[in-house]
Amino acid sequence: MNHHPEHRTPTIEYATEAPIDDILSETHKRTFGYFAVRAADIHAKLVVGLDEYPEGSEDHQKMVEHEDTMKLQVVEQLRAAKDAFIAIDDDSADAAERYLTGIAPAFMNKHIASLTERGEPELTWKQWLEQKATLGQFLNILQVHVHTVAMQGGSKILNEEFEAYVEKFYDAVYQLAIHDDIIAQLPKQKPRIKLAIGDAFDTGIRELAGYYRYDTPDEVVLAQSVSPGNHVRRINDIVGRFPRDLTHELVHALVDRTRDMVDSPLAARWFDEAMTEQFSIMIREQNNQGLELNNIYIAERKLLERVLRQSPDDYEDSLIMAHLAFSGEAWDQDLFTARVDAIWKSRDVLEKINNAVEAEERRLSRGPNGLKGHWLHDAALTNVTNVLNENSESIIDRIPDTLLQGSKIAALGLKK
Numbered sequence: 001m002n003h004h005p006e007h008r009t010p011t012i013e014y015a016t017e018a019p020i021d022d023i024l025s026e027t028h029k030r031t032f033g034y035f036a037v038r039a040a041d042i043h044a045k046l047v048v049g050l051d052e053y054p055e056g057s058e059d060h061q062k063m064v065e066h067e068d069t070m071k072l073q074v075v076e077q078l079r080a081a082k083d084a085f086i087a088i089d090d091d092s093a094d095a096a097e098r099y100l101t102g103i104a105p106a107f108m109n110k111h112i113a114s115l116t117e118r119g120e121p122e123l124t125w126k127q128w129l130e131q132k133a134t135l136g137q138f139l140n141i142l143q144v145h146v147h148t149v150a151m152q153g154g155s156k157i158l159n160e161e162f163e164a165y166v167e168k169f170y171d172a173v174y175q176l177a178i179h180d181d182i183i184a185q186l187p188k189q190k191p192r193i194k195l196a197i198g199d200a201f202d203t204g205i206r207e208l209a210g211y212y213r214y215d216t217p218d219e220v221v222l223a224q225s226v227s228p229g230n231h232v233r234r235i236n237d238i239v240g241r242f243p244r245d246l247t248h249e250l251v252h253a254l255v256d257r258t259r260d261m262v263d264s265p266l267a268a269r270w271f272d273e274a275m276t277e278q279f280s281i282m283i284r285e286q287n288n289q290g291l292e293l294n295n296i297y298i299a300e301r302k303l304l305e306r307v308l309r310q311s312p313d314d315y316e317d318s319l320i321m322a323h324l325a326f327s328g329e330a331w332d333q334d335l336f337t338a339r340v341d342a343i344w345k346s347r348d349v350l351e352k353i354n355n356a357v358e359a360e361e362r363r364l365s366r367g368p369n370g371l372k373g374h375w376l377h378d379a380a381l382t383n384v385t386n387v388l389n390e391n392s393e394s395i396i397d398r399i400p401d402t403l404l405q406g407s408k409i410a411a412l413g414l415k416k
């Protein structure tokens with residue numbers, strides 16, 4: 001047989017044989033149906049294990065009792081999952097439908113289609129699962145789902161690509177030609193951080209590409225790939241989303257300090273997201289040229305830009321101060337809020353803007369057709385930005401110069 005050392009066998013990734021618990025993080029345990037699938041796995045092992053004990057023995061009897069308890073738990077967990085499934089609202093139903101059609105084995109899609117051929121009304125996946133599916137069939141769907149998520153999260157290729165990307169991210173942060181003070185504030189040690197795959201119900205169906213939670217600080221979450229096709233294609237799909245989505249979540253995890261700003265106006269969601277995405281763009285593009293407004297969190301970044309451009313000549317300096325506040329200490333946050341007050345010639349300007357955003361969100365969420373989720377945030381922020389453009393006095397009252405004198409704004413070095 002000819003041996004060509006330079007000819008490498010293409011990497012093929014096989015489904016892992018590891019039990020799902022070995023590759024599931026805390027985030028994975030929030031995966032839709034996880035507890036039902038876990039209970040069913042334990043139950044199946046108990047049934048198989050029964051053969052190992054002679055019938056009529058004490059051990060056999062104990063196993064039978066254990067198996068009975070587990071069976072009840074499986075049913076209880078399945079009912080809970082089914083209730084949660086039925087509660088998925090209409091806004092998310094289409095996304096859930098696309099997802100289930102994509103991940104379900106072909107024979108299950110055929111089964112649903114065959115019902116129509118037999119003269120029954122056409123059913124969506126959601127309707128079939130609610131109205132027709134037995135608990136056993138519902139369990140099968142959950143098993144496919146939970147194992148799809150576990151396989152993506154446990155992928156060796158994905159985790160290697162992730163490790164390499166975190167290295168690149170850290171180098172890029174240090175190479176950024178931004179204010180030295182910002183670099184000085186970043187942690188010197190490359191922190192240990194893990195990637196978790198958030199299941200479609202927790203991410204895609206809620207229109208989230210990923211998220212970061214302060215209560216699981218060493219884990220960033222990216223949305224499960226719902227691409228039709230095979231496992232390898234789905235892993236490539238997730239890796240392809242690293243520059244946009246992972247960069248953003250890594251900024252939350254490694255640079256963002258707004259989590260510590262509990263009583264500060266800078267803890268507002270819009271400021272956090274605007275700065276996080278702005279920082280992500282700087283890392284991706286390796287520049288600090290203002291706001292690039294063609295990606296995500298546009299409404300948040302437009303509001304930030306409007307707030308800072310109240311004094312256009314001082315915009316660049318204000319942006320650097322915003323970055324210092326975002327990644328820095330309490331002192332930097334005080335300095336930045338004072339800066340914003342100074343350019344608007346008022347007091348507590350960020351609080352006033354936050355209150356206006358909250359009031360607008362309350363107004364827009366009211367009623368049966370009230371907005372929700374990111375639609376609500378976007379609309380409220382856009383409206384507040386427009387008011388700041390057209391009639392800013394209705395949100396931010398100007399304070400006479402004489403009253404402002406003597407405050408710490410004198411030390412801020414505004415150009416005029």
Ligand SMILES: [Zn+2]
Binds near residue numbers: 248252273276
């Ligand atoms: Zn974010």
